[in-house]
Amino acid sequence: MKAALLEVRHLHTHFFTKSGTVKAVDDVSFSVKPGETLGIVGESGSGKSMTAMSILGLIPSPPGKIVSGEILFKGEDLLKKSEKEMRQIRGKEISMVFQDPMTSLNPVFTIEKQMVETIRAHEKVSKKQAFERSLDLLHLVGIPDVKKRIKMYPHEFSGGMRQRVMIAMALSCNPSLLIADEPTTALDVTIQAQILELFKKMQDELNMAIIMITHDLGVVAEVCDEVLVMYAGKAVEMTYTKQLFDNGKHPYTLGLMQSIPKITPNKEKLEVIEGLPPDLRRLPKGCHFAPRCKYVMERCLIEGPDMTKVSEHHTVRCLLYEKTKKAVKQ
Amino acid sequence: MLKYILRRLAMLIPVLIGVSIITFSLIHLIPGDPARSMLGEKASEAQLELLREELGLNDSYLVQYGRFISNILRGDLGTSIQSKESIAYELAQKLPATIELSLFAMILAIVVGVLAGVISAVKQYSWFDHLSMTGALFGVSLPIFWLGLMMIWLFSVQFNILPPSGRMTTGVHLETITNFYLIDSLLTGNWEAFKDVLQHILLPGIALATIPMAIIARMTRSSMLEVMRQDYIRTAYAKGLKRFIIIFQHALKNAFLPVLTVIGLQFGTLLGGAVLTETIFSWPGVGRYVYLAVLGRDYPIVQSTILIIAAIFVFINLLTDILYKYFDPRIKYN
Ligand SMILES: Nc1ncnc2c1ncn2[C@@H]1O[C@H](COP(=O)(O)OP(=O)(O)OP(=O)(O)O)[C@@H](O)[C@H]1O
Ligand SMILES: [Mg+2]
Numbered sequence: 001m002k003a004a005l006l007e008v009r010h011l012h013t014h015f016f017t018k019s020g021t022v023k024a025v026d027d028v029s030f031s032v033k034p035g036e037t038l039g040i041v042g043e044s045g046s047g048k049s050m051t052a053m054s055i056l057g058l059i060p061s062p063p064g065k066i067v068s069g070e071i072l073f074k075g076e077d078l079l080k081k082s083e084k085e086m087r088q089i090r091g092k093e094i095s096m097v098f099q100d101p102m103t104s105l106n107p108v109f110t111i112e113k114q115m116v117e118t119i120r121a122h123e124k125v126s127k128k129q130a131f132e133r134s135l136d137l138l139h140l141v142g143i144p145d146v147k148k149r150i151k152m153y154p155h156e157f158s159g160g161m162r163q164r165v166m167i168a169m170a171l172s173c174n175p176s177l178l179i180a181d182e183p184t185t186a187l188d189v190t191i192q193a194q195i196l197e198l199f200k201k202m203q204d205e206l207n208m209a210i211i212m213i214t215h216d217l218g219v220v221a222e223v224c225d226e227v228l229v230m231y232a233g234k235a236v237e238m239t240y241t242k243q244l245f246d247n248g249k250h251p252y253t254l255g256l257m258q259s260i261p262k263i264t265p266n267k268e269k270l271e272v273i274e275g276l277p278p279d280l281r282r283l284p285k286g287c288h289f290a291p292r293c294k295y296v297m298e299r300c301l302i303e304g305p306d307m308t309k310v311s312e313h314h315t316v317r318c319l320l321y322e323k324t325k326k327a328v329k330q
Numbered sequence: 331m332l333k334y335i336l337r338r339l340a341m342l343i344p345v346l347i348g349v350s351i352i353t354f355s356l357i358h359l360i361p362g363d364p365a366r367s368m369l370g371e372k373a374s375e376a377q378l379e380l381l382r383e384e385l386g387l388n389d390s391y392l393v394q395y396g397r398f399i400s401n402i403l404r405g406d407l408g409t410s411i412q413s414k415e416s417i418a419y420e421l422a423q424k425l426p427a428t429i430e431l432s433l434f435a436m437i438l439a440i441v442v443g444v445l446a447g448v449i450s451a452v453k454q455y456s457w458f459d460h461l462s463m464t465g466a467l468f469g470v471s472l473p474i475f476w477l478g479l480m481m482i483w484l485f486s487v488q489f490n491i492l493p494p495s496g497r498m499t500t501g502v503h504l505e506t507i508t509n510f511y512l513i514d515s516l517l518t519g520n521w522e523a524f525k526d527v528l529q530h531i532l533l534p535g536i537a538l539a540t541i542p543m544a545i546i547a548r549m550t551r552s553s554m555l556e557v558m559r560q561d562y563i564r565t566a567y568a569k570g571l572k573r574f575i576i577i578f579q580h581a582l583k584n585a586f587l588p589v590l591t592v593i594g595l596q597f598g599t600l601l602g603g604a605v606l607t608e609t610i611f612s613w614p615g616v617g618r619y620v621y622l623a624v625l626g627r628d629y630p631i632v633q634s635t636i637l638i639i640a641a642i643f644v645f646i647n648l649l650t651d652i653l654y655k656y657f658d659p660r661i662k663y664n
Contacts, residue, residue: 056568058564058567058568087570087571087572088570089570090567090568090569090570091568091569091570091571092570095568095569096568098561098564098565098568100561103560103561103562104561104562104564104565105562105565106562106565106566106580106584107562107584107658107659107660108583108584108657108658108659109580109583110659117569117571117575118569118570118571121569121570121571121572122570153659153660155659155660166565169569
């Protein structure tokens with residue numbers, strides 16, 4: 001078995017706001033192996049982006065702070081690194097592609113300037129070399145007429161093309177980990193498919209690990225080897241993609257899967273999970289999903305469950321599956 | 331870009347014609363006989379007739395306007411009624427003094443204002459932020475003449491470290507080339523004069539810079555705060571760029587656009603402020619020149635100077651528009 005490239009252990013990232021402490025990331029653990037793709041799914045506000053930003057050390061502080069946990073990258077804890085060391089990792093070892101390509105590129109600089117500066121921030125190469133590499137990268141991600149296009153400004157590109165530029169930029173220093181935060185959410189469906197295809201192609205060519213953040217299980221099914229499901233800042237289930245779809249355990253995961261529209265002719269109504277996620281400043285006692293859970297038990301309102309192993313490489317945070325363990329303890 | 335500049339220059343022609351008509355009419359809008367209002371009640375009819383003849387006031391308006399324009403195009407701005415000097419010659423002496431003072435003040439205001447605004451935004455709610463924004467609030471509300479007088483009282487009277495008036499100490503030798511004394515003293519390597527000129531320009535420069543500096547600082551701060559929240563700044567951090575580069579390149583270039591508008595507008599106000607400042611600090615510039623001309627009813631001076639200042643203002647506007655293009659590639663000029 002390959003050693004993990006990234007291993008996040010019991011990460012807690014909180015925001016200390018005037019109206020209370022927001023536990024944006026609240027005990028999240030997972031690992032990613034080289035060349036593999038991990039999906040992180042969950043509703044809006046479940047802490048997916050903040051998990052990613054924690055890895056890059058870009059939590060806005062104040063009010064945010066990584067309260068505890070470990071983020072081991074190639075065996076070293078990123079939380080113990082200085083700002084300067086982190087800067088050398090960002091964009092080089094770990095790079096990121098964001099959700100909205102329309103606003104993620106600087107509008108007043110040409111694509112050339114934005115690509116070249118990324119390369120030169122990390123490698124001692126001439127402007128000319130950086131420029132040549134930028135051309136290659138843009139070509140690789142499928143931008144036509146690169147020589148002319150590279151001189152243009154972001155507003156002269158379509159959304160899909162901008163996301164390609166973002167991807168090219170993220171790939172410019174051959175990162176071993178690429179974090180993509182909902183990279184296709186803001187795009188048209190056809191463009192979405194193309195961009196996902198591009199991710200797969202790039203991964204094959206460059207052999208990097210990818211963390212694909214999404215709230216779309218369709219995307220997960222398409223590109224991910226493993227999945228982490230998050231709910232209200234907590235990791236609630238983690239396993240292989242196939243295992244999750246065939247044998248998902250957590251009531252929240254099951255709810256998510258039932259809410260995927262299927263292309264079947266029967267007019268059955270889509271099941272949606274009733275209710276809303278909790279206010280992260282005033283979390284309920286016990287399991288955070290309990291108020292919306294179909295299988296809620298009395299215990300759930302009192303006891304917060306831990307991540308429990310249900311089978312090889314499959315963990316769930318739910319009392320339904322913790323019975324045995326607790327029973328043993330008693 | 332060049333085509334755009336040329337087209338904008340061509341568009342200036344009707345504007346300048348309009349300005350010339352207004353300044354030309356100035357002399358005829360004075361109620362009563364212009365010659366009498368210039369010479370005063372005690373002037374004899376012969377003296378009045380002489381002045382009318384001299385200024386060509388007996389000709390038709392059209393002929394007068396034609397002469398006014400053709401004179402200006404030949405660089406002849408008329409003669410002062412009181413000193414009988416050529417106005418073009420006098421302006422050539424005084425205009426550089428005003429431009430030097432205004433540019434000095436503007437550069438000071440931009441450098442200090444932008445820097446203070448950026449630091450305040452990056453360190454929002456820090457003591458620096460509170461201090462500079464309180465300072466800026468005072469800055470916009472202080473009357474220039476009061477500030478000028480206080481500075482003279484403090485630095486010239488109490489501590490006696492800076493001169494209260496003039497451009498240069500009489501007796502200090504300076505060979506003039508451009509009539510911009512700071513530049514001339516640098517060009518001729520005359521350090522003694524440079525130091526003296528700098529000491530003279532400091533107080534009026536600061537007085538004149540205060541209001542634009544305060545406005546620029548506040549504008550820069552709010553604009554930077556807005557820009558620092560944008561997604562592309564997050565991208566810049568995620569790329570591993572240095573914080574300094576992110577703030578002063580990626581953020582400031584975006585944040586500068588609204589600041590540029592303010593700077594363009596402030597230049598106009600600055601020319602107005604120059605009249606006040608030059609009067610307080612006895613600065614031998616155009617502001618003081620016009621002020622004295624108005625008092626002495628020397629209308630040819632008022633006319634020509636306003637025309638020149640209006641022309642300068644129009645050019646500054648054009649310059650601002652061109653700079654816009656540099657700062658925001660999204661602007662299209664078609
Ligand atoms: N600067 C901040 N101050 C206070 N709370 C914050 C801040 N940034 C994020 N949060 C909180 O952290 C929680 C997690 O946010 P996060 O952006 O990680 O969600 P997400 O899962 O990425 O959602 P989405 O699908 O909408 O992107 C949210 O509830 C949000 O309110
Ligand atoms: Mg997000």
